[in-house]
Amino acid sequence: MSRYTAPLTDMRFALFDVLGAESIFTALNGGDGHTRDLLDAVLDEGARFNEQVLAPLNKTGDQEGCKFEAGKVTTPKGFKEAYQQFVDGGWAGLTAPADMGGQELPEAIGAVIKEMIDSANLSWGTYPLLSHGATESLKAIGTDWQKETFLKPIVEGRWTGTMCLTEPHCGSDLGLLKTKAEPAGDGTYRISGTKIFITAGEHDLTDNIVHLVLARLPDAPAGTRGISLFIVPKFKVNQAGQTGERNAAYCGSIEHKMGIKASATCVMNFDAAEGYLIGEPNKGLAGMFIMMNTARLAVGLQGLGLMERAYQNALAYAKDRLQMRALTGPKRPDKPADPLIVHPDIRRMLLTQKAFIEAGRVLTYRACLQVDIAHRSQNEQERKNADDLLGFLTPIVKAMMTELAVECCYHAQQVFGGHGYIQEWGMEQLARDARITTIYEGTTGIQALDLIGRKIMQLQGAGLRLFAAEIGEFCASATGDAAAFAATLGALTQEWVGLTQSIGAKAAKNPDELGAAATDYLFYSGYISMAYALAQSVAKSQVRGGDFHTSKLATTRFYFDRILPRVAQHKAAVQSGADNLMQLDEALFG
């Protein structure tokens, strides 16, 4: 079985040393923030829960999977008990509003705990994951009654949430959705339609489930402007807030998937199910996107969590497994062979993982920190900047962390050799679980279009400008070991801005240029953003010095030497334009 120990040292380094979260939290709370002692205790407690309760259920959960019988989903052994411990420990409402019963800790702290959950047990983590998104939507656009009635039980962990978007004929293209909502005349609606790929749509962890469902009102305009959002509980809730009879929102079946087998992926049939409109009619997508953006960051954290667990196990195996002698002569002459870690190519795979994780952790926590600032800063400009940065970073974090998680799990399996392909060691499960992350909550291609189309072109690159300016300032003032990376980083960042403008110019003449550049542009942006995260880390670790700095410096040097050059291919692809993609008639593809 694979092991997991929460990497508290690096988590704290990323959040507090590199990102200065403590002073940010204090400022957001008007000088009266949660103390570092308290936050450290929360992280310690989170580590214990995840290492001891969730991690051991990861393999058995995969092997058992969810069972579906007579409309009911049974989660694997131990899942329900673990959920109860999660609730009892106060984790369900960790970042939720105090007036709803939550602890109102910063989202960035919630992110660290989420990373642990995703390392420990990705499948299990999908049940509370969507509750968090539902919380955000309800908080933002729910009425007081809706908050009291639906949000509170979620915060208390008594109910969970879902997001019901996808239908059989529409995934990325929500404009096509057909689910209908008819007003019942009493303020409620009757929702009818079929939703697929609904994570945690049905399960046995809680008494009730709150579905947030996209549907069309009668006479709604076609396309995305005619979509409204509805609250549809599994068990009906009346105006007095009392839970009553079973609603006509039934799970029709669960999917048989490549991985996350302990996460119930449901087909949900709504058959004139009773629901409540949330937010304004026909503006449901906006409400759903509050949830979706939260979910996208959460999926980025899933990628990070998977990378961490894959790396820990690959590293341990590389230190333990004896195979061949070092090319420079025996390193363990007392043993029949040297450990794998003496071999340069094994180190290349380990360092790739290490660099992805350490850069990714700074970048991902950074994005989550913007949520706190955007929600809670007293300063309007600060809130706007945080929001712009958050919007800009979200598709990068979601896509990069998940794509690199796939790569990381790949490397981990390679380090294990044949043992990486069998169930015994757990690496193949991580690889299967990771494979969903580049797909759900918007594929990498959708993230790429969101970045270049919406966050760059529509919003005139506000987020990129802020980020590039910040990198410029960092490079200008970098000292010591960090200065060694500043020259490369600074030049690349200028190139980034230039490349962005060149795409805009081409897209003005041919919109296909946007789509043709999108994914490569995202990777290009991602690798530079991660280079910045590592350079920042070196700037902070050099203050600390010692082994910690030595390790951070070597990781950063590796990244700049061997990973960052990947930008060249992505730049070349972007610059090559759309013709090489669009010219071939579809009949001639094969």
Next chain:
Amino acid sequence: MSRYTAPLTDMRFALFDVLGAESIFTALNGGDGHTRDLLDAVLDEGARFNEQVLAPLNKTGDQEGCKFEAGKVTTPKGFKEAYQQFVDGGWAGLTAPADMGGQELPEAIGAVIKEMIDSANLSWGTYPLLSHGATESLKAIGTDWQKETFLKPIVEGRWTGTMCLTEPHCGSDLGLLKTKAEPAGDGTYRISGTKIFITAGEHDLTDNIVHLVLARLPDAPAGTRGISLFIVPKFKVNQAGQTGERNAAYCGSIEHKMGIKASATCVMNFDAAEGYLIGEPNKGLAGMFIMMNTARLAVGLQGLGLMERAYQNALAYAKDRLQMRALTGPKRPDKPADPLIVHPDIRRMLLTQKAFIEAGRVLTYRACLQVDIAHRSQNEQERKNADDLLGFLTPIVKAMMTELAVECCYHAQQVFGGHGYIQEWGMEQLARDARITTIYEGTTGIQALDLIGRKIMQLQGAGLRLFAAEIGEFCASATGDAAAFAATLGALTQEWVGLTQSIGAKAAKNPDELGAAATDYLFYSGYISMAYALAQSVAKSQVRGGDFHTSKLATTRFYFDRILPRVAQHKAAVQSGADNLMQLDEALFG
């Protein structure tokens, strides 16, 4: 379920048009070759068998898997019957010597049939796969009696073969192996030890199984120079060639794997099992490597076959699935949305697959053609050149086709979105099956060391020199559309030779430089080799003209614009040297 149609047009184009196989076959047979009509009929028949018999068993085989009970392995429903049809159709002895009952068709023709098998049903294909390797070893180093006794039944399809190398404590490092062979005094040996990861080590397709087992004779030198090769049949065979009682070669269990679930991966326990020495004492590795090299090309073909099936299905889905409008405005205004294939990013993923397949097919068949020339040419220099080229191309083909198969299946899943992650559509099975190919028969890292360490450094780059000279000649004489690619390709090939020399120079001072460069050097070499394969294809397709040429040209342009730039990162990594990998103390990895 996923579909498969053998791509006969492109297969024939690669083999006959690009590689000129017909005239090579004729020359090898002294002017009296198998006629093109015959070969075409074989390919047509192979397509029928694979599409109709093997392809439909792929999904059910994955779902059922192999069963292990009381020492016996039961293959999934239909596997045994399909194997009988395979034998009845004459496929088992397709390329085997005529005097052993084979049809002695060229290995390159066998390769095309193998590609089909691997597309149709990778798991099923692993049973005959190792018979082919065993055939090669027995042919090369078996005594007449051994050939008559063990090779003939394999050629006839009555028995299958295995290769037993790996032990629990040694995978890549065979020098550590412990299995013992004691002379029994009657010319036979008693083999004792445990082998793991033995593909087709036990099954129900044939009456007997011929294990080729690496073991140590008493007093054999330590390390790889003390390893001998033994024939150990499942049922004993006496000196008169009669099959007798059960030998003490038992399957102890089968592995539970990520994929190729219908392929029995066995733990084999040899308990003083009766065996025969094959080849010279202590030179067993050489005999095994005859088999291993065959198997490596075969695994390269597995990668190719998987890519083809993934692409066919992704393409069909992309043409069929309606999702969003083209960025340039509706392309199917009559429908609620445009098909996926209008979107640039979907085309990027499809063209990536198409380019990998078409380049890979030429490169892989090319390597297989060298087997025919190396074995059968009348001209000694021609045989030597073919052997040098084969040795050089084998690690490139094995590693690139399998690594790109992993990538290809990744893209195919992305094109399917959420549907790519569920079992229904078959894409996730292809991805799981593909994942073993970069591991077995030598991981990518092992291939990379074989290329730079053995094929380049030890053999003084004979294969590279031949290949680079040939590319140089091609570029110098390229005309028409092919000339457009020759400039880039020619310059890169010169750079390739220079980069190779620079590694040699650095490695002379520090052997770790070889290991530090190996994998990136392999990818670098692979992408250039595939660029050459595509440029050659254009040179030949322009003769044919029409849609076929249009498609080949667009694919090649895409590859040169968007894939070939990947060489830059690999070159940078190679040039960055070993320090960035070796400097970090293993204690500081985490």
